[in-house]
Amino acid sequence: MSFHAAHCTLCPRRCGADRTKGVGLCHCSTEIRIARAALHFWEEPCISGKNGSGAVFFSGCALGCIFCQNRKISRKAVGKIVTVEQLSEIFLALQEQQAHNINLVTGSHYTPWIVQALELAKPKLHIPVVWNCGGYESMEILHMLDGLVDIYLPDLKFYEAGTAKAYAGCPDYFTVAAKAIAEMHRQAGTLRWKGALLQRGLMVRHLVLPGHRKESIALLHQLAELLPADAFLLSLMGQYTPPEQHLEDPFLNRRIATFEYESVRKCAVQLGLNGYGQDRSSATASYTPDFWIE
Template sequence: MAFPSYLEALNNGKLREIIKSLEAHLESCQLCPRECKVNRYHSVGICGQGSTAKISASVLHYGEEPPLVGDGGAGAVFFSGCSMKCVYCQNFGFSQLNRGNEIDAKELGKIFLKIQNQGGETLDLVTPTPHLPSILKALEYAAERGFSLPIVYNTSGYEKVETLKLLEGIVDIYLADIRYTSDIMGKKYSGVPDYWTVTKKAIKEMYRQVGPFKSERDFLKGLIIRHLVLPEKISGTEEMLDFLAFELSLSVPISLMSQYKPVYKAFEYPELARRITSQEYNRVLELLEHYGFEGWMQYFDKNEEFRVKPLLEES
């Protein structure tokens, strides 16, 4: 079996078929659970995007989970726009305010190649779903020219199962958030009416495709769950652990994040207008230990820098 998986899809023509299907979707877009049905060749969807990819930055990122970073860093491409409207989004400049630059698929493919040429260990696609047609066209361009990094699908978890099924055999690593375990919380803080209902189905589909994350020599594949601890138990951690333990597997690793800080519109909500306490974070660590999950944690009392290395200009 080819690794990364998309190399086989490139060789047998499946990748080209998926690209055509995704491009057709843009005429009445239903790529994400919002299903706004906008013709994105003439207008923009709820995500704020038209038919051309828009990116905020591309860097070698050393702040992702260790096996995704390795020695060379995760090659992170930050895409503009989002189908969710999180009031506390730390990336609100490009996710909510839609800052960034439009870029055609060929130029995006060149960025993928640059990431590989400069030592990146993975291709880390951040909020990719609105841009899927351009991303896969860029991947086709790059793979035909020797690109072979594994793809990290870095997502909020709020994904449409039918869209994920198109990515089977393309994506090797799903890095998926579970933000809340309540549709009410998702509506209040992220502007979507069905976050947990949709995300549970999406996570199960990701797991079906790739299983739990495994890191072996020259082989990275599987599902990693990210969980940002929010104040006042808003994240619903215990319910999340129940879901993973009893409906997926204890072997799915969890990346537990302590980095929440109130930004953007968070100060409009008193319960979100503060950082979490060490007691709140430690309680969640104890829950993970009780259930028997493994993964990664962040030091609560240590201010970790956003460690990135700019991509160098090609001479």
């Protein structure tokens, strides 16, 4: 493991922060902070199932999208500080609560410590591990996770460099995310199921943004070229909700229109992409989405 906390280049930002003395662009030091660890019922049906997904929400984030729905935890190192041993115990406690999986939400900036916790828990852990991330992942992170993650659940947020720069300050987003998703598929392999629950494989999420319908369609075409249609699941989301603070970009201060989402959904169907869509009623601040299978 080549990670050096005193000069952090873990994520694609490669900010070089000394996390032993301060924080990086992810807003985090070497302390593991979690904002929530509980059964979560609002993921896609094959993840949440009937019992819920054992979701661990990590504080901080290196991506920093300006429209982030979870900015209360992504912009600051808030939450409970836990040790590697305690994190491992949390995984096992969620399993005891009958969680269908361990769902690691936005944990990229804690990868070295999460790896240690997973290695501690693995002898007793018999449910899948889900890596739920923003898609902007380095090869270093993914190589650390190889053999420990069963299901990769990345976002694929932006296609155009200009959009990625304006909304997340990373014009290389699509290039980095496409390579990361290809590596995730290499690791996870073909989709494997236990009844209606996904046990192994890749599911790519894409949130349709207001005013960016054509970009979403172009992104889906690129995704279809990157991977065979039967190699992964697509979760096409229409839940975008404007943040409380007014944004300069006029598109982001409104919800998406029905025709915007439906045109992108139609493209996904035409490309033969399988997975999930969202009812427009999920576009609320409370975010309790009603998923459905295409």
